[in-house]
Amino acid sequence: MQNAPLQTDPLLRSERARFPGTGHSAFGLRRSQMREGWVGLLFALPHLLLFGVFLLAPVLYGFYISLHRWHVLAKSHPWVGLENYAAVLSDDIFWIALRNTAYFVVLVVPLGNLVSLGLALGLASVKRFQAFYKVCYYLPVVISIAVVAVLWRWLYNTQIGLLNMYIGAVVGGLREIGLPLAPFQPLPWLSNPLWVMPSIALMSIWWGAGGNMILYLAGINNIPDDYYEAAMIDGANAWNRFWAITWPLLKPTTLFCLVFSVLGAFQIFGQTYVLFTGGAGPARSGLTVALYMYQQGFGQYEMGYGAAIAYLLFAIVLAFTVLQFRLLEGRAERAGPDEKMDKPVGEPVEEEAV
Amino acid sequence: MRILIQTVKYLLILLGAVAMAFPFYWMIITSFKPDTEALQVPPTLWPRQWTVDNYRQVFELVPMGRYLFNSAFIATAVTAGVLLSSALAAHAFVRMRFPGRGFFFAVLIATMMIPFEVLLIPDYLIIRNLGWYDTYWAMIIPWTASVFGIFLLRQAFLTLPEDLWEAVLLDGGGHLRYLFSVAIPLSVPALITVGIVSFLGSWNSLLWPLIVTNTPELRPVQVGLSSFQTEAGLRYNLSMAAATISIVPILVLYLIAQRYFVEGIARTGMKT
Numbered sequence: 001m002q003n004a005p006l007q008t009d010p011l012l013r014s015e016r017a018r019f020p021g022t023g024h025s026a027f028g029l030r031r032s033q034m035r036e037g038w039v040g041l042l043f044a045l046p047h048l049l050l051f052g053v054f055l056l057a058p059v060l061y062g063f064y065i066s067l068h069r070w071h072v073l074a075k076s077h078p079w080v081g082l083e084n085y086a087a088v089l090s091d092d093i094f095w096i097a098l099r100n101t102a103y104f105v106v107l108v109v110p111l112g113n114l115v116s117l118g119l120a121l122g123l124a125s126v127k128r129f130q131a132f133y134k135v136c137y138y139l140p141v142v143i144s145i146a147v148v149a150v151l152w153r154w155l156y157n158t159q160i161g162l163l164n165m166y167i168g169a170v171v172g173g174l175r176e177i178g179l180p181l182a183p184f185q186p187l188p189w190l191s192n193p194l195w196v197m198p199s200i201a202l203m204s205i206w207w208g209a210g211g212n213m214i215l216y217l218a219g220i221n222n223i224p225d226d227y228y229e230a231a232m233i234d235g236a237n238a239w240n241r242f243w244a245i246t247w248p249l250l251k252p253t254t255l256f257c258l259v260f261s262v263l264g265a266f267q268i269f270g271q272t273y274v275l276f277t278g279g280a281g282p283a284r285s286g287l288t289v290a291l292y293m294y295q296q297g298f299g300q301y302e303m304g305y306g307a308a309i310a311y312l313l314f315a316i317v318l319a320f321t322v323l324q325f326r327l328l329e330g331r332a333e334r335a336g337p338d339e340k341m342d343k344p345v346g347e348p349v350e351e352e353a354v
Numbered sequence: 355m356r357i358l359i360q361t362v363k364y365l366l367i368l369l370g371a372v373a374m375a376f377p378f379y380w381m382i383i384t385s386f387k388p389d390t391e392a393l394q395v396p397p398t399l400w401p402r403q404w405t406v407d408n409y410r411q412v413f414e415l416v417p418m419g420r421y422l423f424n425s426a427f428i429a430t431a432v433t434a435g436v437l438l439s440s441a442l443a444a445h446a447f448v449r450m451r452f453p454g455r456g457f458f459f460a461v462l463i464a465t466m467m468i469p470f471e472v473l474l475i476p477d478y479l480i481i482r483n484l485g486w487y488d489t490y491w492a493m494i495i496p497w498t499a500s501v502f503g504i505f506l507l508r509q510a511f512l513t514l515p516e517d518l519w520e521a522v523l524l525d526g527g528g529h530l531r532y533l534f535s536v537a538i539p540l541s542v543p544a545l546i547t548v549g550i551v552s553f554l555g556s557w558n559s560l561l562w563p564l565i566v567t568n569t570p571e572l573r574p575v576q577v578g579l580s581s582f583q584t585e586a587g588l589r590y591n592l593s594m595a596a597a598t599i600s601i602v603p604i605l606v607l608y609l610i611a612q613r614y615f616v617e618g619i620a621r622t623g624m625k626t
Contacts, residue, residue: 039450040449043445044458126364160588267471314471
């Protein structure tokens with residue numbers, strides 16, 4: 001599979017020439033072309049139907065639900081207008097959930113991207129066993145959250161958890177060689193409310209770092225070697241080369257990764273759900289917006305209330321996405337044509353122009 | 355100095371690999387330890403006494419075989435559905451003009467931004483209204499519409515030269531023949547990538563099957579695993595045996611087809 005953007009496709013190019021603009025003016029076609037139109041619709045139909053029923057309609061249906069008092073078992077669902085939204089906004093627990101979620105986003109997005117970038121830089125600089133390291137770094141990404149949480153619940157156990165055991169051993173060793181350290185107290189990873197979100201963030205970074213690493217690696221590999229060679233001739237060391245070449249040329253990739261990390265982090269659900277078996281952790285410290293929506297919708301069966309929570313989350317995520325895309329576009333424009341060519345491989349920019 | 359920096363760099367890279375892989379090593383060896391050794395302090399890095407008794411117990415305590423079958427069946431059906439519906443639609447988007455083509459494609463792409471929370475409640479109610487609650491259908495059909503699938507296959511089909519299409523036409527063939535005897539055989543890597551991403555997503559999904567099923571016999575392995583956690587309690591060697599069983603198929607698939615997994619991420623920028 002090579003990259004063949006739309007412009008090189010003869011069929012689409014000629015079509016574009018014939019139908020400038022949106023391209024869906026199907027009028028004025030010959031009879032055979034009209035027939036082809038219906039066959040085409042038939043080909044796309046299974047997908048469009050599934051897509052319409054399970055993706056597009058639910059977006060509208062969900063909003064409709066959020067405007068009603070909608071208990072699953074009730075016979076009728078009375079219209080309440082924006083009452084659910086007002087109730088959610090004056091619900092203290094919702095604000096706890098939102099604060100926890102925001103805290104998670106703040107922890108996981110910068111740190112996670114830093115780890116991903118670090119792994120990608122490390123990977124790009126090794127010659128031998130690169131494939132082996134890549135397999136290792138990427139491994140957690142393919143594992144389900146159920147397995148990850150079952151595993152980490154044990155690693156995080158205060159008394160018999162592996163993390164406390166090893167940290168304790170290291171602290172003990174350092175004390176023996178005479179460092180002035182306090183005796184090790186087992187860390188309350190998942191039992192102290194103050195520790196819960198950072199612990200979940202650490203686990204999530206471990207779980208997901210490999211994903212963005214692949215994107216950073218693709219971005220790094222896109223930078224021509226000539227740049228580095230020229231810089232070496234000028235006597236630039238590795239540190240200077242990173243800040244003068246890699247970092248600025250990687251900026252589009254970085255922004256892209258940040259946008260999608262924020263999108264993903266706001267949706268956090270599975271981590272706390274499995275770590276605390278459906279609960280919210282000590283003093284609700286692990287309660288996230290998605291988990292609260294789940295508890296309201298599928299625990300209390302208050303679908304209207306749950307849907308209102310989901311839509312508020314959607315609004316927040318959408319606002320952030322729009323804001324970040326504004327930033328992204330602004331920077332790309334200021335950066336000039338050279339940098340624009342360096343878009344990450346995955347970004348569907350040309351494709352949207354259909 | 356140079357050698358020192360190189361050594362430190364390699365040590366860090368190795369440390370990263372250990373940090374990523376060690377928990378899995380730990381999980382697997384613990385699943386083979388007897389109860390006493392599993393809780394022993396300090397822990398043993400290599401089981402002194404190997405046992406498969408944990409695995410026997412997992413299969414006795416919960417219908418693990420049934421869970422595995424459900425997951426395999428659901429994931430295979432989802433993958434087949436995604437490949438078929440995406441290939442047909444991608445071909446239509448590449449080779450045919452139909453009313454609303456550009457509009458549909460723009461809508462498809464725009465929906466990639468919708469968070470799953472928004473869909474959860476309405477999709478659940480739709481499934482109930484269709485009478486699919488607590489059936490395999492509920493876990494298969496909604497996931498066979500993959501925007502990612504269309505997107506990637508469309509890209510692959512676009513790279514095929516125009517001559518091939520004309521040759522099929524000259525030969526008296528039509529869309530179906532072109533799709534199945536030319537486009538699909540020439541796009542195998544893209545199909546594998548889409549297939550793997552779909553299979554993985556279905557195999558690993560937890561929340562959706564939890565919501566739309568009630569009967570334990572219908573539940574996939576992820577749901578079984580998270581409820582087994584409560585049953586196993588502090589007997590971590592049992593949890594680890596159950597977790598190991600659930601990741602074996604994915605691990606094998608990953609080691610065989612590693613580059614397609616990576617491709618899936620690199621080409622969309624999406625986590626599976």
